[in-house]
Amino acid sequence: MGTLRIHPFWNWNQFLFFSFLVIFLFPEISMSVDMLSGTESVVHNQTIVSEGDVFELGFFSPDDSGEWYVGIWYKNIPDRTYVWIANRDKPLSNSSGVFKVEDRNLVLLDQGNNLVWSSNITNGGTGSDDAVAAQLLDTGNLILREANNGETETESESTEHYLWQSFDYPTDTLLPGMKLGWDLNTGFNRFLTAWRTRTDPSTGDFSFKLDYHGFPEIFLWNKQGIEYRSGPWNGLRFSGVPEMKPLDYMTFTFLTNRDEVYYSFSITKRDLFSRLIVTPTGALQRLTWIPDTKQWNPFWYAPKDQCDDYRECGPYGICDTDASPVCKCPKGFSPKNQQAWNLRDGSGGCVRKTDLDCAKDKFLHLPNMKLPESTTSFVDRTMNLKDCEALCTRNCSCMAYSNWDIRNGGAGCVIWIGDLIDLRQYTDGGQDLFVRLAASDLEDGGNATVLITGTTAGAGVLVLALVAFVIWKKKAMQRKGKIEKKGPHERSQDLLLNEVVISSKKEYSSENNPDELELPLFDFDTLVTATDNFADENKLGQGGFGCVYMGRLVEGQEIAVKRLSKNSGQGTEEFKNEVKLIARLQHRNLVRLLGCCIEMDEKMLVYEYMENRSLDSVLFNKARSSLLNWQRRFNIICGIARGLLYLHQDSRFRIVHRDLKASNVLLDGEMNPKISDFGMARIFSGDQIEANTKRVVGTYGYMSPEYAMDGLFSTKSDVFSFGVLLLEVVSGKKNRGFYHSNSELNLLGHAWRTWKEGKGLELIDPAVGDTYEAQEVLRCIQVGLLCVQERAENRPTMSTVVLMLNSETATLAQPKTPGFCLGRNTLETDSSTSKQDESCTVNQVTVTMLDAR
Incomplete structure (x- = not known):
């Protein structure tokens, strides 16, 4: 920071013109040094940069909100990624702030010279401000130390003589070299706290804190409640993170002694960046920046399944x-x-x-x-x-x-x-x-040794074998008598249950010890009583499979009963498939199957009751759509994404749903989404990528082109359906299947056109009001368009979708043409409640004989 000198042959007007040109062309000026002395300051449009050009510090306003902060971000990553914020809970109302060293502290002053934030050192000693300096290190650590006669700090020097460091006051990010944990001598605790929202860096509800008592471990908190815990450190990893293994370029450290208890990690490759964050939605994510791909890639996340709860x-x-x-x-x-x-x-x-x-x-x-x-x-x-x-x-x-x-x-x-x-x-x-x-x-038979002679042993074995045979024969006769006494409906029930169990074992034959289907059976009278004899006032909905009724068991538990149509062959297949699949799936964003009933001609599935019914009953209902503000819609989008990721990647088997749509997403009392209806779902083996079917089943408007045209389905066809659903949640409009009544483009075409014209925000549902974050909405629209791209190989996986939705720093590709439909059908039917042969056009190719649900 030297003195600016004007060259002799310049006149004053030339200097002013040059200064104006520099400010106009380069509005943000980076200082060439990583130091901030007691006589210098940082103001708006000025930054300081670490020596290796890794991190940068300056003023910023997220999403141009009008609120200003001082923070640190990666210097050379295109999508600005913030790792630390000074005044996260006290933003400036405008950009006229000053960040400097004052009274041997780092301070942030507003335009009225009022103190907004301070490093608040009480033991910084005495002396002039010239005796201390702030420095931004290549680790991302902002330190305040004695000036040392102008010498700069190196990464290898001890931290003991730092007067203050930002690594002791993390926000939502843990960087290599940072400590997450306790200084037991001072009682000082370092922990992560999420942003309030994706564009509001103030302290959010979720925090990640180490508890040093007993056998130390780290907990993810939601306000005062625990959401997840890591398990204690066992010398190699946290016992609750079995996938945590040392890598050539990344090592993990957990230190516990009488002075401190902390967790940390380090990176040995200089061109590789990694960070652990707590997202505003309560997820832990480790992200790595790969220079070749130029994007943040997911390395690990939690909670990832029901057992992490x-x-x-x-x-x-x-x-x-x-x-x-x-x-x-x-x-x-x-x-x-x-x-x-x-x-x-x-x-x-x-x-x-x-x-x-x-x-x-x-x-x-x-x-x-x-x-x-x-x-x-x-x-x-x-x-x-x-x-x-x-x-x-x-x-x-x-x-x-x-x-x-x-x-x-x-x-x-x-x-x-x-x-x-x-x-x-x-x-x-x-x-x-x-x-x-x-x-x-x-x-414990190993500790009790019984001494018997060989003769006695042989005789005992023979006696036991004889007794066992007699018992087996008697039971076989009893079973035969029971079967003969049963009526045809009861025998039909046994056959259907056996068929489900046997086919299930075939599906799961890759397991060493396939489990029995431990699904409770409800008797018909119990469900008749619970639903008041299937009264119309208890009917929640109806589809091609039959009706769904609300019920209440004697003990008070509310349930939903899906009563399959007696003459529906499709219903029987759906019933068997649902029992085989959903009975084995457990996730917070999948509806829970409580049991089933098979008596006489009745086939019923019993689910947990969802107070707010299906998503379409709220989203597309003008009287109720205002219940879904933007935060709820975003949470619904993320919840559906997590449920689908579980099906595709984190469950015991790779499962393709094949019928993801708004009516198959249910909402509980807090508007949390749960994917339902697994009647059309299919299991993929471990190395299977796609499958082909001659019978295309699904719902118009949600089917991917390759599935509708060629019967090819895969996880990418589910991704397409998710993209359609996402755009419906944002817009509050139905995709309307393969046509639109006024010959205009359907929702996908409309979204694609507005996106290309830079008018993406016009897509948002007016019922949302003005309380939304523009960048978050645009990110969702972009993710939706990436999911509905015409070619399956261009669509992201659900793991990438979850990352893109939950990380504002993830790099998003530009979407290509979606697989929207350009044809028109003169009939408008509810494909979920009818089954008929229709002809439609997908990307100019005619498809007939679609088996719609």
Whole structure:
């Protein structure tokens, strides 16, 4: 920052003209230094840049909101990505602020010279401002330190002499080298807090905080409630993040001692950027910037499935996404509330079958476990596992024990006192947990040796075999008699159930131990009573499959009953498919199947009741659409995306829904979306990419071109349907299928045209009002258009869609021509309630014999 000198041969007018030209052409001027001395300041249109040109600090206004902040962002990433903000909760009302060193502190002053923000150092010593300097490092850390006679700080120097550093006050981002955790000497806690919204950096509801008590772990909080926990650090990774493995270019650190407890990570490749963030919607995301692709790529995220939800299965309940239902009780335990358990509500947890007897108790070995909540556990790092077992055995309050560190065969001891909370089992990963159990429940044959002679053993075996044969024969005769006594309808019920189970086992034959379909059966009289004999006033909706009724069980639980048409062959196929699929799926954005009923000619499916019914009943209803403000619509879009991602990637199998539409998305009391109706869904094997069908089923307006024309369906055809649905949520208008009554383009064509003309915001539903974020709306429209591109290979995957929706810094490609329809049909029918042969045009190609639902 030297003195500006005017060359002798310039006159004053030439200088003023040159100055005006520079300001006009280069409105934002970057200082050539990374330092800010006590005599310098940063104002609007000025920035300081780290020595390696990695990070930049200056004033910014998100989405041109009129509110101004001082922040740090990546210098050379096109989509500006903010990593730290000084005054996140006290924005300036205009750009006339000053950021400088004053009274040995960093301060932000408004145009009236009033203090807006300060580093607030109380022990910075005495002396002039010239004695301290601020410096922006290539790590993204803004530091305040002694000036050191003009020498600059290097990345390798100790942080002990920093007067202040931004790394101690993170916002929503954890960068390499930052510490997430506690300084135990001062009681200082470093944690992440999400932005309020995508364009409002003020403190949001979600935070990611390390709890150092007991066996330390990190929790994701929603205000005062826990949403997710990492599990404690086991020496290699967090026990709740089995996919967390050291890489050549990325290492993870967890340090715990008497002075501090923190988590950190580091990157060894200088051209690779990585950051961990908490999004405004409550997701943890690790993103990496790959120079070759020029975009932020998803590396890891959480919560990713139902078992990531905190306390999903209650005390002692074990959550397992490979089980159906996901909640199960360990050996020696049974559900606390069997009725709720049968209805797939495991939040009540499990209770012991047999009371403990401290002197005789044994321990049940559970492998591949996410350890229980550990903040109240006891830790001894010096013990081995054998000593740990002895300690837990002697302490009658000890309910479980495990290793503190799993490296090199295991070391240290952790014991849990009281109920075991938030257990989860993995196919691969986690660690061994030993749970206290009554000896009689363990069936530990290894410790009881029975000495018998070979003759006695042989005789015993023969006797047992004979008894077993007699019992089997008797039961077989009884079964035969029962079957003969059954009427044709009852035999039909058995055959249908057997067909579902057998076909299900064939579908899931790749599993080593396929689970039985543990789906509760409701008797017909129970559902008649619940729905008041299927009264019209309880009817929620109707489709080609039949009707859906609201009901209330005797114990008070509200349910939705889908009663399939007696003469609908399609209904029978849908019923079997739904039982096979949705009974095994567990996700917060998928509707929960509680059970089924097969009696006489009746086939019924029982679901959890959704208070706000289907999305189309709100979205396309002028009287109710105002209930969906922009934040609710955005949450609905993100929720549907997460549910579809679970089907495509995170569930036990890759599942293509094939009929995603507004009427198949249900809304609960808080307007949270849940995907429903899996009658047309298909399972893909692990290496399968697409499939072909001669019978095209679906709904006009949501089917992708390759599916409608050639019967080819894949996850990308679901992505197309999602794109249509997204644009409908934004606009409040139906896509109207393959035609439009006034010969205009359908919704996809209209959205494409307005986007190309730069008028994307004209698409938004007037019922939203003015309370929306323009950039967020435009991002959603762009994502929707990317999803409905004509060629399947150009469409993003759902994992990329989720990233694009939840990260304002993700780079979005420009969409290509959508697969919208240019033809016109003179008939306008509700394809969801009729089944008829029609002819229509998709991208100028005629398709006939569409089997619509």
